[in-house]
Amino acid sequence: MTRTQSLRSSVERLNGYTLLRDPHHNKGLAFTERERDAHYLHGLLPPAVLTQELQVRKLMHNIRNYEVPLNKYVAMMELQERNERLFYRLLIDNVEELLPVVYTPTVGEACQKYGSIFKRPQGLYISLKEKGKILEVLKNWPERNIQVIVVTDGERILGLGDLGCQGMGIPVGKLALYTALGGVRPSACLPITIDVGTNNQKLLDDEFYIGLRQTRATGKEYSDLLEEFMSAVKQNYGEKVLVQFEDFANHNAFELLAKYKTSHLVFNDDIQGTASVVLAGLVASLKLLGGSLTDHTFLFFGAGEAGTGIAELIALDISSKTHIPLEEARKKIWLVDSKGLIVGSRRESLQHFKKPWAHEHEPLSTLLDAVNAIKPSILIGTSGVGQTFTKDVVEAMAAINKKPLIMALSNPTSQAECTAEQAYTWTEGHAIFSSGSPFDPYEYNGKTFIPGQANNAYVFPGLGFGLVICGAIRMHDEMLLAASEALANQVTEEHCSKGMIYPPLTNIRKISAHIAANVAAKAYELVGDAVKCMHHNMRIGGLLTSLKFNAKEILKPVRLP
Ligand SMILES: O=C([O-])CC(=O)C(=O)O
């Protein structure tokens, strides 16, 4: 018997007590009388039969009764481990309320305390101890048909720094959104944490720490382990498995993406997913600000993965729409890092991913000086450091612009560059504000402002789903632009009139379907282009005409022959 057959027959045999303890199939009190007959469940459940709707109401009531967000998180994780379909029903039906529980900001706190709340492993741990055996470790995972892997090495968890092996909360949370927001089957999702040690001394000293008790492996030892991992993934799951890199530290994030983007289907959510979402918000904001992106000047605070990733996608978009060279487009975009404005005189000492942003200007050491000198219309925080958009900085933005666009993207909420309240009050209600972690609507002078959540969660589930259903084997920047365009198209005049530059998250599944459709259509277009070049366009031409996507059709998986 093959492994798949034996797994299938073990599912078929699930009955009685075992069935109730299998989170993928357990329905708890929602098992009907017929199901209770067929699966030997009588007596194992109390007599009442509840509808799933009633179960949702009960669970939401329980969760709302917890005041501490971490308790809500634990309750949700326990539900996921007990009754998966109810967990997703809850999340899908209450996305605005539960996203902050299973995702940022609460997931950040959960990772910080993962050692003490850890009950059952929810993903695969690959540590230096598994060196040479990674393929075998992958085979220990019970599911074979994996479509999406989210992997972290825990070195830069949100804006919270190195959380080592406890970063597992992030891939688990991201993949929950792949299902709830994007529609990927839960069994096709695999969360992975690569443990090469941690430089977080507090964790190393913590008796409950769950990871390797050593400082981080670097250099060849690190890259060899990742190389073994990436080839094992391809060998075990094929070319079409999507690997999403998440919360790696800058140096590794850029290197891994550059190294594997030509041989694997990979994308880095922090560099590329965030960029796609932010670009969508910027394009949508033009409905409020007028003009086109070329008419704006952008200033970033933070020049790491998110900052340089967003900056590059903006430049790419400007360049592709206006046909000005990329180098020219970049000149509208300025970045400030911990040493001040990135300028030509610093070029030699800059890390390679910052070099394209070293424009000619006198050196300036503070963000406030940079705002006053560059006079940006758009200020974007990607520093990972909270409260860095001070009152002076925000007031300077308001003095320069009628409607300053301010994005405080760092996560979780504690690391946001400023709060929604600060942005609105310091600009006397003139700011258009978005943040990475959610803020409640804020009332100022009798008007309610709704802050947007410029978080990559708007894009990665739809982008990933799009890549998976069209059978793509490589990710291209054009697909990021396609995802971004689809998201921006979901922002209506009505949203804009409320100051919103993102559509409400309530409609996220529909939004994801549009994104997936646009990404898949772009993938086919690119394949079409490539094949045309090789004079084989007949077969692909037929495919293209058969793929007049709409949001409903895209939910049915489509396969390239
Ligand atoms: O997880 C989030 O909320 C967004 C993200 O990727 C990060 O901050 O690293």
Ligand SMILES: [Mg+2]
């Ligand atoms: Mg991230």
